[in-house]
Structure formats: C-alpha cells, structure tokens
Amino acid sequence: MTVRTDRTTARASSEGRAVARTETLLTGENGVGAVRRTTLPGGLRVVTETLPSVRSATFGIWAHVGSRDETPELNGATHYLEHLLFKGTERRSALDISAAVDEVGGEMNAFTAKEYTCYYARVLDDDLPLAIDVVSDMLTGSLIAAEDVEAERGVILEEIAMTEDDPGDGVHDLFAETMFGETALGRPVLGTVDTVNGLTRDRIERFYQEHYDPTRLVVAAAGNVEHESVVEHVYRAFDRVGALSRTGAEPVPPRAGSHTLRTAGRVDLLDRQTEQAHVILGVPGIPRTDDRRWALGVLNAALGGGMSSRLFQEVREKRGLAYAVYSFTAGFADCGLFGIYAGCRPNQVHDVLKICRDELDQVAAEGLSDAELRRAVGQLSGSTVLGLEDTGALMNRIGKGELCWGDQMSVNDMLERISAVTPEEVRAVARDILGQRPSLSVIGPLRDRQADRLSETVA
Numbered sequence: 001m002t003v004r005t006d007r008t009t010a011r012a013s014s015e016g017r018a019v020a021r022t023e024t025l026l027t028g029e030n031g032v033g034a035v036r037r038t039t040l041p042g043g044l045r046v047v048t049e050t051l052p053s054v055r056s057a058t059f060g061i062w063a064h065v066g067s068r069d070e071t072p073e074l075n076g077a078t079h080y081l082e083h084l085l086f087k088g089t090e091r092r093s094a095l096d097i098s099a100a101v102d103e104v105g106g107e108m109n110a111f112t113a114k115e116y117t118c119y120y121a122r123v124l125d126d127d128l129p130l131a132i133d134v135v136s137d138m139l140t141g142s143l144i145a146a147e148d149v150e151a152e153r154g155v156i157l158e159e160i161a162m163t164e165d166d167p168g169d170g171v172h173d174l175f176a177e178t179m180f181g182e183t184a185l186g187r188p189v190l191g192t193v194d195t196v197n198g199l200t201r202d203r204i205e206r207f208y209q210e211h212y213d214p215t216r217l218v219v220a221a222a223g224n225v226e227h228e229s230v231v232e233h234v235y236r237a238f239d240r241v242g243a244l245s246r247t248g249a250e251p252v253p254p255r256a257g258s259h260t261l262r263t264a265g266r267v268d269l270l271d272r273q274t275e276q277a278h279v280i281l282g283v284p285g286i287p288r289t290d291d292r293r294w295a296l297g298v299l300n301a302a303l304g305g306g307m308s309s310r311l312f313q314e315v316r317e318k319r320g321l322a323y324a325v326y327s328f329t330a331g332f333a334d335c336g337l338f339g340i341y342a343g344c345r346p347n348q349v350h351d352v353l354k355i356c357r358d359e360l361d362q363v364a365a366e367g368l369s370d371a372e373l374r375r376a377v378g379q380l381s382g383s384t385v386l387g388l389e390d391t392g393a394l395m396n397r398i399g400k401g402e403l404c405w406g407d408q409m410s411v412n413d414m415l416e417r418i419s420a421v422t423p424e425e426v427r428a429v430a431r432d433i434l435g436q437r438p439s440l441s442v443i444g445p446l447r448d449r450q451a452d453r454l455s456e457t458v459a
Contacts, residue, residue, distance in 0.1 A: 020231070025408040035398055035408050036227045042244035043215035043251045046231050047398045047408075049222040051391065057128040057223035058395040059230075060120035061139050062403045064218075064252055065211035067191075068114045068184035068332075073198065075184075076191015077207045079112040080156060080199055085119065086110070087148040089141035092134070094148075100134050108135070112189055115255055115332060116403055122392050125224035129233050132221075136237035139217070144208060149201045157197075160190050167443040168324075168343060170270075171278040175441040178268040179282065179337060214243050215251050220399030223391035254406045255333035264437035265458045269446060277346045277444030281356050281457065283436040285329055285336030286429075288404060294417045295425040296329055296338070296433065301383075302368050302376035302426075303327045303359065304340060310359050310372075315342060321352050333404070338433055346444050353457045357438070364434035367427030381418050385411060 021039045028034035028050070037047045067078050087094045101108045106123035108131075119139060121131040163169050173188045180186030190196075221230045238244050264283070286292055304311040304327025315325045322344040330337040340356045368376065387393055388411060401408045438458050446454070 020235075022227075022231075026410050028410075033410070037402065038227070038231045039251065040214075040231070040235060040238070040244055041249070042238070042246045043213075043249035044217055044219065044234070044238060044244060045251050045402055046219045046221075046227075046234050047402050048220070048225050048227045048230050049394050049398050050225055050227065051223055051394065054224050054391060055125055056122060056391050057125045057131070057221060057225050058120060058122040058391040059128060059131045059135060059221045060118050060219070060395045060399050061135055062218040062220060062399045063117040063119075063139075063212060064216040064255070064403060065117055066113050066115040067187060067189040069211065070184055070187070072182075072187070073195065074203065074207065075187045075195040076156070076189075077199055077204055078117055078211075079190050080152070080196065081144075081204055081208055082110050082112045082117055082119070083152045083156060084144050084148055084204065085138045085142045087152065088143050088145065089137050090143065091137055091141060097134060097138060100130060104130060106131065114185055114189060116400070118396075118399065120392070120395060128221070128223075128225060128230070132230065132233040133237055136219075136234065139212060140238060140241045140243050142208065144201060144205050146201045149199075149204065153196060153199075156190065157193060160193060160196065163188075163190060167272055167274050167276070167278045171280055171341070171441055171443045174268055174270055174443060175280040175282060175337075175339060178266050178439050178441045179284070185332065185335075214238065214246075215249050218251075218399055218402045220395045220402065222394035222398060254404055257334045264439060266439040267455050267458060268439075268441050269454065270441075270443045271446060272443050273445050274443065275345075276343045277349045277442060277446065278341070278343050279349060279353060279444075280339045280341050280441045281353060281360075281438050282337055282339030282441075283433060283438050285338040285433060286331060287334050287336055288331030289333070290331070290336075292425070292429045292432075293329075293331060295421050295429040297380055298373065298376045298418065298421045299363070299368070299426050299430055299433075300327050300329050300338070301380045302372045303363060305376070306379050308375055308379075310363070311340060311342075311356065314355050314359060315352055319351075319355070321348050321355070325352075346446060349442070349444070349446070350453060350457075353440070353454070357457055360434045360438070363430045365431075367423060367430055370423070373421075373423055373426060377418055377421060381415050384414055384418065 023037050025037055026035040035049045039045050070077050101121055104127040106121055108121040110119040119135055121135050123131045177186045219234050311325050315322050322342045325342040327340045342352050344352045440458050
C-alpha cells in the first residue's frame, strides 16, 4: 500500500530561503524499504530507498531524455552526450572522475535508452557523499570540450561497429525499424556512422542545455542511506552551480503522447554472411502504464521466459533447432512491442518460424493451461524479487518509477498484482496482442528463394 505524508521543510541557500517539499511515498516496515521524495527548488526531485542491513549505496541521476527526443539529424546525440559527461568538468579531469570512484573500490557507469538516460555510481555507504559529488558534478559542470567531442567520436564509431559485428544485438535495432519505421523510436540509440560524424560540438552543447535542466532530472539513491543527508549533499552539489535558483519551477510530468506503429505484416531482411540467422517475429505491444502489463508479463514468462516455456521446449528441447530462443516485451510511454527472438542455422529458419507462429496462434486462441499459468506466476514473482537484491537494482526501480510513472510501487504490491492475474486476463491479452498480424526482421545469409518464402510467415 502506498502511503503519502506531506510536509514542507525550509532550506537555506546562498541567496536566501528556499522551500523543499518532502513526501513519504512508501513507509516500509520499521523504516526498512521506506521510499521518500523531496522536490528541491528548481524542480529537482530526490528519491531514496533505505535498506540499513547493507553496507553499500547506489546513487544515480536520471535524465528525462532518450533517443526518441532526437531529430533525424541529431540521432545518437543523447548517447554521444552520455560519453562526453565523463570527459571532465571545471573541477575534475576525466582521470579525476574515474580515479575518485576507483580509489574507494566503487563502480561508475551510465546507459542511454529510447526514453531516458541514467548515470550512476555504486560505493560503500561511507563513500556516498563522494559519489553524489562526482556524479552531480558531471551532470552540472561538463565542459563538452571540442577536443573531447572529436576524440570520443572515434570511440562511438567503434561502438557502432561492435554492434554491427554482433547480429544478435543488431536484429533488435532492425526490429525497431521494422515496427516504428522512420521515426525516433525506429532509429538506433547509438545513431549511425553518418549521423555521429555529422554531430558538432555546438549541436551537442545545445542538446545538453535543453535537456539537462533540473526539472527534467531525477536523483535516486538506495541502500544504507539517510534521506535528509542525501538531500543535503545533492542540494550543495547543484546549488554550487546555481542550478536550483529557479523558484517555483515544477518537474516535468512523465512522458505521454500517441504513437502508431507501422502496418503489420512487414518483412525486413539484412543479408549478412553469418553462421546463424537471427530472427525476430513480433507484434505491437502495450504502453508501460497499461494495466494489462501484469497479464502480459505472465504470458511472456510462459511463452518464452524460461527453460520450461513453450518456445524453449518446442524449439530447443524437442527439436534442437536453436540454442537461444525467447520472447520479450518492451513498453514505452505510449506504445509497446512483443517479440520472439531465435538464432538458428539459415536452413532451419522456416521451421523455427513456423513453430513460433503456431505457438502464437495457439496461445492467442486458447490462452495458457492452469499449470503454465502457475509456473509463470511463480517465475515472474521470483525473478522480480531476485532482481531487486542489490542496491543498484533498487536505485533503478525508484529512479525509473519517479521518472516514468511519477509514483512508486512496493515489491509486495508488485507481487500481489502478479499473483492476482487470472486465466481470463491472460486469454484476453493473448487474444488482443498475439492475435495481430506479425512482422518479421532477419539478419543472416539468406538466398533469394528463402527470402521470398519468409513473407509467407507473416501472411
């Protein structure tokens, strides 16, 4: 149960008195697992989850910007900027940034997605003030020097080349293009060789100023942390550069919008001389806020989420047609995807796809058996809890929860929602989602005759 108790605290700034709003979002038990949020002047949000039984803490800053916020010419700018924020500030060089965390045995990294970016550091609890200062300095004081832009361009081009050398990853980018077409969601997060080469220092600087405003940031910390202490250290770090001077500024709300996927039945093939053919057969899914996501999660677990799933048993165990086969879901603010991935020998693509299509059709028509539903609920419940066993995962949960939903859900509430999924709900979501005409993306050495036959899979 989510509980909110509002209070207001006064905090002194270098320019006078400023007001910060603090709320308890989840009470936890005896203070363990309590989640609190403070909204600082300037619209910066700070959320924490307290777990006194551990000796580590993870601190992260989430930016309300991803690759879907880029124009075609700026494709890759969000990820490029992620790299550049590690290259130095007025207070620290790139070496100083990495050495500060290395010296205390911590780890620091970042990732860019289609709708958000996150920078984080995991350290011993005693070193949390250092982590806050270093990561906040990166976000607020980056120099984005011209020489760093040029040096990092080569690194990013190598990263793109590495992805192109791994068709198991590349087919997911191809699938996004298949489903979303020439839209921001359909373009790769890394950008392309052409767009990365076209990004200038001035373009990236403008992108940084536009999207790294405090109203578009969420600070999250989890582990053996004290909320008031985290807020105090964050306040000092951001106030040092005047980032909290805008009185009355409100945080931007969770992302919304309306996105229409491309026509179903599309087939995209990329001819590559690989040992395997990598295929994704998929359909439009649901937004991440859709209440059906719990039923879809159970369906996904039963269909292709583990060793007892239908796809694993039918494709790998019974027939030995693939080593890797699984299903997956992706939920965005206003749309989603559901897909099946398999990697197999090129001459077995049609057999694998036929089995996958047959399983989709059968589940869409009949739903799951009682045994499958029971296993899927247990698997999803267990993986949810086990996936939150470290402070990094907890930080991800509360940071993403604040940024994407504007709220928090306790682990117990999540488990209750999963356990409450009924056979009727699974049948309904299977009929709605899996009953759609699929699209297909393939990377591999396919002959013309094979390519022509693949269209029959989505007919």
